[in-house]
Amino acid sequence: MLNGLAVGCIYGLVALGFVLIYKATELVNFAQGDLMMLGAFTCYMFVVWYGLGYWVAFALAVAIVALFGAGLDSAILRRVLGQPQFAVVMLTIGLGAMFRSFASIVWGSEIYTLPTPFSAKATRLAGVTVSHEYVSIIAGTILLCAALYAFFTFTRVGVAMQAASQNQLAAYYMGIPVKLMFSLIWAISAGVAAIAGILLAPVSLIDINLGFIGLKAFAAAVLGGFGSIPGALAGGVTIGLIELFSGAYLPQGVKDVAAYVVLLLVLAVRPQGMFGSVARKKV
Amino acid sequence: MRFVFKTTYRQDLGLFRDGAQRNWYVVLGLAMLVVPVLVPSYLVDISLVFIYGLCGLSLMVLAGYTGLVSLGHAAFLGIGAYAHVYFVQDWGLPWVISVALAAAVSAGVGVLVGLPALRMTGVYLTIATLAFALIIQEVLTRWERVTHGLKGRPVDKPVIFGVSLAHDAAFYFLCLAALIGGLWLTANLLRSPTGRAWVAIRDSEIAAQSMGVNLARYKTLAFAYSAALMGVAGALFAHKVGFLAPDIFSVLLSIQFLLMVVVGGLGSLHGAVFGAAFVAMLPVLISEARDRVPAWAGQVIALAGKDAGHATFLGLDRFVKQPGLEPGLFGLILVLFILFEPLGVYGRWRKIQVYFSTFPLYKRATFRRQKTYMRSERLR
Numbered sequence: 193m194l195n196g197l198a199v200g201c202i203y204g205l206v207a208l209g210f211v212l213i214y215k216a217t218e219l220v221n222f223a224q225g226d227l228m229m230l231g232a233f234t235c236y237m238f239v240v241w242y243g244l245g246y247w248v249a250f251a252l253a254v255a256i257v258a259l260f261g262a263g264l265d266s267a268i269l270r271r272v273l274g275q276p277q278f279a280v281v282m283l284t285i286g287l288g289a290m291f292r293s294f295a296s297i298v299w300g301s302e303i304y305t306l307p308t309p310f311s312a313k314a315t316r317l318a319g320v321t322v323s324h325e326y327v328s329i330i331a332g333t334i335l336l337c338a339a340l341y342a343f344f345t346f347t348r349v350g351v352a353m354q355a356a357s358q359n360q361l362a363a364y365y366m367g368i369p370v371k372l373m374f375s376l377i378w379a380i381s382a383g384v385a386a387i388a389g390i391l392l393a394p395v396s397l398i399d400i401n402l403g404f405i406g407l408k409a410f411a412a413a414v415l416g417g418f419g420s421i422p423g424a425l426a427g428g429v430t431i432g433l434i435e436l437f438s439g440a441y442l443p444q445g446v447k448d449v450a451a452y453v454v455l456l457l458v459l460a461v462r463p464q465g466m467f468g469s470v471a472r473k474k475v
Numbered sequence: 476m477r478f479v480f481k482t483t484y485r486q487d488l489g490l491f492r493d494g495a496q497r498n499w500y501v502v503l504g505l506a507m508l509v510v511p512v513l514v515p516s517y518l519v520d521i522s523l524v525f526i527y528g529l530c531g532l533s534l535m536v537l538a539g540y541t542g543l544v545s546l547g548h549a550a551f552l553g554i555g556a557y558a559h560v561y562f563v564q565d566w567g568l569p570w571v572i573s574v575a576l577a578a579a580v581s582a583g584v585g586v587l588v589g590l591p592a593l594r595m596t597g598v599y600l601t602i603a604t605l606a607f608a609l610i611i612q613e614v615l616t617r618w619e620r621v622t623h624g625l626k627g628r629p630v631d632k633p634v635i636f637g638v639s640l641a642h643d644a645a646f647y648f649l650c651l652a653a654l655i656g657g658l659w660l661t662a663n664l665l666r667s668p669t670g671r672a673w674v675a676i677r678d679s680e681i682a683a684q685s686m687g688v689n690l691a692r693y694k695t696l697a698f699a700y701s702a703a704l705m706g707v708a709g710a711l712f713a714h715k716v717g718f719l720a721p722d723i724f725s726v727l728l729s730i731q732f733l734l735m736v737v738v739g740g741l742g743s744l745h746g747a748v749f750g751a752a753f754v755a756m757l758p759v760l761i762s763e764a765r766d767r768v769p770a771w772a773g774q775v776i777a778l779a780g781k782d783a784g785h786a787t788f789l790g791l792d793r794f795v796k797q798p799g800l801e802p803g804l805f806g807l808i809l810v811l812f813i814l815f816e817p818l819g820v821y822g823r824w825r826k827i828q829v830y831f832s833t834f835p836l837y838k839r840a841t842f843r844r845q846k847t848y849m850r851s852e853r854l855r
Binding site: 220268271272278279281282283285286287288289290292293294296297407410411414418448449452453455456459460 | 538544591594595598599601602603605606607609610613726730733734737741800801802803804805806807808809810813814817
């Protein structure tokens with residue numbers, strides 16, 4: 193149960209990244225999972241190659257990936273704003289492939305484990321063994337969400353970001369630097385992806401295909417309605433639990449596709465997701 | 476600049492714009508006939524270009540002409556390939572009937588995917604087809620009675636009407652015939668009311684609907700036609716690779732198909748073939764480069780100094796032999812095309828044509844993209 197919850201939290205975090213970017217710029221970032229992979233690898237590099245402490249490496253990795261996300265926005269993605277969505281999808285798929293290739297050249301295609309303060313520790317709690325790795329994931333997700341919520345509601349920059357994503361033109365007239373805000377949103381989203389990657393690293397091993405979790409996070413984002421932040425988290429947890437139970441009670445192989453089956457069903461039956469709102473196009 | 480003034484209906488109905496264009500295609504056809512004599516060692520790769528050409532055609536109809544972007548076309552290819560092998564090798568059906576059945580099965584699945592897809596637009600559809608492809612891949616792995624699962628399935632050489640096409644050249648002509656047939660069929664379909672309805676849907680669903688285009692019917696039709704083409708391509712692909720395993724038909728293959736369409740140029744049949752040539756030949760080029768480039772670069776730099784030359788040789792050699800290089804290169808090319816030439820190779824080809832036909836008067840502005848502002852796809 194805790195296992196499914198923890199994996200669900202990871203899906204939720206990656207889905208959160210999708211949703212943040214989608215809400216702000218209407219781009220769907222297919223490279224989100226690969227940003228997560230980059231985060232995990234960067235942290236691994238600092239911990240194992242340079243021998244830094246876990247928390248220092250954590251902070252450095254998140255900062256680097258966030259900066260990278262902002263750079264990506266200002267250098268590449270800003271140029272395709274306003275072009276058909278198809279172009280953007282292809283662009284981010286291409287970027288994702290480049291990141292994977294880059295990771296395999298720099299870090300090699302072996303599988304690594306990230307040593308953390310939580311590794312292989314467990315507490316017995318009310319007769320159930322609770323491993324610290326899963327607790328760290330769940331706690332990290334809750335903390336991060338609280339921080340993001342506070343940021344978007346109470347700080348000036350956060351409110352400006354909300355304004356920019358609701359109506360760019362109006363926000364621009366109000367003197368909000370919209371471009372900068374978009375870069376910041378990309379930075380936050382990439383940072384969230386990196387945190388998800390680092391939290392996931394002790395549970396699942398690090399390799400260049402870690403990014404394919406992004407596909408399942410899609411299911412989470414869609415399930416929650418693509419534009420809704422609480423929806424993304426709820427969707428992620430739902431997908432995690434569905435996977436857990438289908439692995440336990442249904443024939444072998446169903447677990448791997450359960451997320452996608454749910455995704456297809458949701459899209460066919462209720463395309464706006466659990467929390468999405470329906471909007472009609474005005475002609 | 477040449478203008479064609481049409482004076483009879485025959486001219487309007489003809490497949491080619493004018494006599495000159497037809498003659499160029501005849502020349503191209505003749506060139507294709509002598510290719511097996513000229514480059515016998517690359518025949519298998521060129522056959523793959525033709526098979527990918529069919530795949531590109533299939534995706535071009537769906538993505539380029541109807542505006543439904545699918546990230547799951549490798550699944551249709553897999554369905555076609557496995558269905559064909561199953562019909563020929565387990566049921567012993569004749570080759571032609573088996574290919575037709577494989578196309579029909581693939582088209583049937585296409586309709587099944589297309590029906591729920593009617594309610595989705597834009598990126599949701601892309602995600603749904605992606606999910607569909609992943610499910611199909613898992614089915615191919617698990618349904619061992621038909622697919623032999625992860626063990627894989629060897630494929631015999633094609634035998635048509637009792638004639639074995641085991642020779643590379645024979646297979647080359649089979650693929651060529653399939654591609655020409657597909658191109659001819661698609662070109663004709665696109666000039667018909669069906670094709671015009673597809674283009675109308677691509678340009679604006681609401682406008683098409685208000686002009687009386689039945690969205691459900693034409694979208695399903697596009698899916699079925701596209702999947703059927705993919706089924707035929709899958710049958711040929713099975714013979715080309717000679718051994719089927721579920722992990723061939725992965726998301727990466729679907730991405731390569733999309734790459735083909737984008738690199739070739741969205742919304743043109745030429746583009747599909749250009750893109751196919753590009754995607755199928757790039758791995759060949761890379762493997763050639765792996766063998767040659769380090770040595771060349773080493774020699775060039777060795778003129779400056781021996782040690783530097785040697786070091787560069789080793790460095791480059793290690794770089795080009797990286798296993799992960801190929802997908803990254805594909806990604807890079809995709810990014811560059813989208814940023815700098817969204818019209819693809821065909822768009823560039825058109826620009827060059829126009830440059831020469833209007834020679835001293837060419838203006839860059841002819842092809843300048845209109846400045847577009849952010850258009851919301853949320854309210855659609």
